[in-house]
Amino acid sequence: MLSSANLVSGARACTRSQVIRPSAFGGLLGSPVASLHRQARRSTEPCSIAEPLSWTRSSIAGLLAAGLLASGSVRPLSASAVVNMAAAVDPKTVPTAKLNSGYSIPLVGWGTFSANEELGTKSTHTALEAGYRFIDTGVVYGNEGDIGKALKEELSSGKIKREDLFICSKLNQDQHAESAAYDAVKGSLKALNLDYIDLYLIHWPLTDKPGPELNPPAQETWKGLERAVDEGLVRSIGLSNFSPEKTEKWLKDARIKPSVNQVEVHAHYRNEHVRDWAKKNGVHVTAYSPLSSPALVKEMGMDFPELMQDKTVLELSKKYNKLPSQVLLRWGIQNGTSIIPKSTNAEHQKENINIFDFELSPEDYQKLSSFTFQGKTQNGEGWAYQEKGPWTTYEELWDEPEPAQQPHPKS
Numbered sequence: 001m002l003s004s005a006n007l008v009s010g011a012r013a014c015t016r017s018q019v020i021r022p023s024a025f026g027g028l029l030g031s032p033v034a035s036l037h038r039q040a041r042r043s044t045e046p047c048s049i050a051e052p053l054s055w056t057r058s059s060i061a062g063l064l065a066a067g068l069l070a071s072g073s074v075r076p077l078s079a080s081a082v083v084n085m086a087a088a089v090d091p092k093t094v095p096t097a098k099l100n101s102g103y104s105i106p107l108v109g110w111g112t113f114s115a116n117e118e119l120g121t122k123s124t125h126t127a128l129e130a131g132y133r134f135i136d137t138g139v140v141y142g143n144e145g146d147i148g149k150a151l152k153e154e155l156s157s158g159k160i161k162r163e164d165l166f167i168c169s170k171l172n173q174d175q176h177a178e179s180a181a182y183d184a185v186k187g188s189l190k191a192l193n194l195d196y197i198d199l200y201l202i203h204w205p206l207t208d209k210p211g212p213e214l215n216p217p218a219q220e221t222w223k224g225l226e227r228a229v230d231e232g233l234v235r236s237i238g239l240s241n242f243s244p245e246k247t248e249k250w251l252k253d254a255r256i257k258p259s260v261n262q263v264e265v266h267a268h269y270r271n272e273h274v275r276d277w278a279k280k281n282g283v284h285v286t287a288y289s290p291l292s293s294p295a296l297v298k299e300m301g302m303d304f305p306e307l308m309q310d311k312t313v314l315e316l317s318k319k320y321n322k323l324p325s326q327v328l329l330r331w332g333i334q335n336g337t338s339i340i341p342k343s344t345n346a347e348h349q350k351e352n353i354n355i356f357d358f359e360l361s362p363e364d365y366q367k368l369s370s371f372t373f374q375g376k377t378q379n380g381e382g383w384a385y386q387e388k389g390p391w392t393t394y395e396e397l398w399d400e401p402e403p404a405q406q407p408h409p410k411s
């Protein structure tokens, strides 16, 4: 279980009493919806609608996108479509972006929050088989060791070469002191069974210490990370959940510039504030929760519209003959970010990286960039805003006004 200290950097919109349990997410994996999706994707026979009452809009959307439902009628899915959807990709065909450190980051990575223990190790293998080479983890996820176990097996078997991987991890909120940041890197290296990490981030501008300023200051944390770069333990360093204002205030004169800011971005939260600044300043943006974190939203009972079930997304899914998830992830790539969809379902993992054989037209990209609903699934409410600071409100943490429609957990 996560401690209260690491709960805050757990990147979750939960109250202190609502600790995220990976098992709670795992429970969704065996749901009737997931199983219906699996059946739909594998079947080459007309689908039999035996349990209409258990269907959700998402399962219908999946079937629609998979070509199983057309204009309300049921028709068979061709075998080739299923094979195409489930195929692994050649990692060499996954595009990359050049970071200001000189290294390249693949545009699709595997997000790993809540992929723990056996499932974390197994899903690391299936992610690598699917063609992912970029893996996103963090100290607070508690799964670096599970991932490291699989990496050791893959690297020692010779199936994967170290230079082909791009591993990102993040330090926790109790690791912000200069020496603690440096030690965090060493701890991650050990757990991941690696001798260097490609990208290391400060997970949140939070240290769980009340007061008017972030304590220890981010400049100190950064020096610890710069030392790790100097010693070859890390190749690129960056931030996560940092506003442009905080980045400029604290790291304007940093010896090594941040390469990446990892923040929430999806069609229901375009995050233009961060993306525009990053573009002007040569900082790459990685979009987390690119599917708008449906399991978290459900788990937290948040009043958040379901992106994969949005009418426009479903229309485009049908038009391009791609799954709603693939349409949304493709939008993320065309948006100029790398994306890190999380899945511990091997089929979803393959689907999520199979997005380079189609392109959204400028008009369709624009449609997905025009949703009036905008809100973060992880806004810090209930855990990052503290009465005694440093951040007491949404505006203080994010340095921008709270969107008018920002959803809140249902009480």
Ligand SMILES: NC(=O)c1ccc[n+]([C@@H]2O[C@H](COP(=O)([O-])OP(=O)(O)OC[C@H]3O[C@@H](n4cnc5c(N)ncnc54)[C@H](OP(=O)(O)O)[C@@H]3O)[C@@H](O)[C@H]2O)c1
Residues within 6 Å of the ligand: 010, 011, 028, 029, 034, 110, 111, 112, 113, 114, 136, 137, 203, 240, 241, 262, 263, 287, 288, 289, 290, 291, 292, 293, 294, 295, 296, 325, 340, 341, 342, 343, 344, 345, 348, 349, 351, 352, 378
């Ligand atoms: N830096 C930060 O503070 C921060 C914060 C949040 C997240 N992250 C990173 O970003 C990653 C992704 O974010 P996220 O996990 O919040 O949300 P997400 O990737 O938007 O959504 C993940 C959810 O979508 C489901 N899913 C994935 N692919 C699917 C598909 N093809 N069809 C249907 N459902 C699908 C997953 O379930 P299944 O597993 O069943 O497929 C899971 O429940 C995290 O794992 C983590 O690595 C970073």
